[in-house]
Amino acid sequence: MNFSMHGREMDVAFIARVFLGLLFFLQGYDKVFRVGIKQVIETFHSSLSSKGVPNFFTVFGVYFTSYVELICGAFLTIGFVKYYCLYLLGFDLLFAAFAFGMIEPVWDMKHIFPRLALLLFLMIIPSQWDVVSVDYVWSLIKFIKSAV
Numbered sequence: 001m002n003f004s005m006h007g008r009e010m011d012v013a014f015i016a017r018v019f020l021g022l023l024f025f026l027q028g029y030d031k032v033f034r035v036g037i038k039q040v041i042e043t044f045h046s047s048l049s050s051k052g053v054p055n056f057f058t059v060f061g062v063y064f065t066s067y068v069e070l071i072c073g074a075f076l077t078i079g080f081v082k083y084y085c086l087y088l089l090g091f092d093l094l095f096a097a098f099a100f101g102m103i104e105p106v107w108d109m110k111h112i113f114p115r116l117a118l119l120l121f122l123m124i125i126p127s128q129w130d131v132v133s134v135d136y137v138w139s140l141i142k143f144i145k146s147a148v
Contacts, residue, residue, distance in 0.1 A: 013122070013129040020118040021077030024089055028070025037066060047103045061095055068092045079133020086123050093119065 031040050041062045048058045069092060072085035093116050100107045122130075130136065 009125075009129040010131055013125055014132045016118055017079060017082065017122055017130060017133070018077050020089075020115065020122065021073050021075070021085075023073070023115060024069040024092075025073030025077060028066055028068070028073055031062075031066040032070050037062060040066065044099065044103075048099065051102050053102055061099055065092050065095055079130065079135050082122070082130065082133065082135055086119055089115075090119055090123075 031037065041059055044062060045055065045058050049055065068088050072088050072092075075081055076085045076089070093112055096112060100112075
């Protein structure tokens, strides 16, 4: 473990992870608790069905994206199972890009691209930078137990 690391790397990793986690969590919270899953399905159903997309795809997509954003956003905010969450959120973004691309081939990426950039950043930075997290504390506990 490298304890001579400058605080900036840790700060950057923490801010980026928490910010991205909150973005996804609040988006998922909105879909699940405020707007409601049924309303979200209705919003996308007519646009996607007119393009020949089966209803199953729309329903599955709305449930998948809503709950992945809610759960993984919360977990990412506290730094729990970070890489699993990042992969699931990456699939979430791919799914959303496909759906929006089906609805309107040239669509505005202003909401998706910043999330994708932060997600990719978090996937490529060294894990040693992200020490203010549940995952890091858990790894320290495992290390201490194995040393005893």
